[in-house]
Amino acid sequence: MGQGAPSTREVTVVLDGYSFLECPRWHDGRLWVSDFYTNQVVSTDGRGHVEVVAEVPRQPGGIGFLPDGRALIVSMRDHRILVRDESGSLAEHADLSGAVPGLLNDMVVDDRGRAFVGNFGFDLMGGAPLRHTTITRVDVDGTVATVADDLCFPNGMVILGGNVLVVAETFAGRLTAFDIAEDGGLGNRRVWAQFGEPPQTEDVGEAVELLQVGPDGICADAEGAIWVADALHARVIRVQEGGEILDEIPTGLAVFACMLGGDDGCTLFLCTAPSFPEHERRPVREAQLMAVRVDVPHAELP
Template sequence: MGKTTPTVVLDGFSYLECPRWHDGRLWVSDFYTEKVVAIDGRGAAEVVAEVPGQPSGLGFLPDGRLLVVSMRDHRLLVRDESGRLDEHADLSGVVSGVLNDMVVDDRGRAWVGNFGFDLMGGAPLRYTTLTRVDADGSVAVAAEDLGFPNGMVILPGGVLVVAETFAGRLTAFDIGADGELTGRRVWAQLGDTPRTEDVGEAVAALEVAPDGICADAEGAIWVADAVHTRVLRVAEGGRVLDEIDTGIGVFACMLGGDDGRTLYLCAAPSFAEHERRPVREAQLLAVQVDIPHAGLP
């Protein structure tokens, strides 16, 4: 693709994450205003949910209802047609940190990551688990020993790929008919994995810090690099096919638009909560790409 500079779709947010293209609009969580916002292609925005526990991962059940991760109280919420939020699942018994991103499959099963340690409080880095929430709200540990499981995609054919931010890699699993994850393997190693419990040292050592991700119709994955103001298009095996420099921190991405070729980027000057919470400097950016969206979300 040509080196096109992203343009600003909308600004004035606190910290955007987990964008999802659904029903002709981009749905996105704004962490510190505690709102989920749906944005059309012309920049008009509607608040579709308010989540006092801080919204993060988004997804949609087969019947179209919205699922929302409520980070701080370890719950997964469901939004009905009237806009009311109810509890879909309580993950507090199986997670060791605040909840994070999520992907939902076409059977209504959700895979939810968690921080695993107090990132914003300066705690030592710890690896953690991935949780599966079935359509009936039942909860189970799906995988262990993940280095900050973050963005996720489900590729056509039923392969779950998880961005491990502090391991600098994308990790793949096969999804069984019963939802069990098997065949764990590295889908793309994006530099050496830091061997330290110090978060600052780990951030400095990461060649790529994969945060939010999305997949395209050629089987490549767009990766928001949380520490290098860029988004990368990566092939299985780790070869970088393309790079877009945003000039600002980019923490999540999603292919959308009517033809699936608009790459939306969630951007902000940094990810630190104490820097982002009091200000409204986050932006939603967009750039046109050649290969359209595929897979989930």
């Protein structure tokens, strides 16, 4: 399906009554997702059953899983990554407070258990000017290292082929790729997909008006394409390397993250809400988890 031809597939509501859902991950038959302003991570089978799997008082964000199955959960406001054991107990896995200039954000964990984490880089909700920032790697032993810089709001991330990290730079309107070296370093930076010209402004409001796509959460499928939550235009798009939009599904509400899952990997889960500003989302429960069937199943990480 070419650009400009939105899909007519049916989008259904799986869960509702949440504050702001983000960072969905399909794991072991269930979808895990963070609800920012209730400070909870919940999991669902996609058929209505819901369980609170973690309480993160300083706001849960990115989610990933170590090779032994334990969950890693970003604690956004105190710049920590927590590890959840099989009993559900949380402990500190790493403290990134000395390495990052803003709230922690999304995260992807590779097959060796190394976590790659983005951060806001500036006070988005407080109206500060746009600032570029970093990606941090956290090793299995909790060691922290900055592995990339000069990124314009690094957001959702996927790992393709085991050694290519692709990150959504939301306010630059692009997906950027790096090769992951044997030692976990990032190199060979390149544009994976560019959606129009990057806005040349430090004003968030102006940038939002100029962006053709606001790439937020992302996930990959078995054909090497990436589904991108376009946070600014109430849709999710399927993109191939080079930037061609292969498919588009309108959602009715703004969509901030997406994840392929379900028994056959062909259910695309969507984290939706009417808007993103914290002062609008925190006091209400208008966020929904939606789902739509697609043709190509989940692959790669997360």
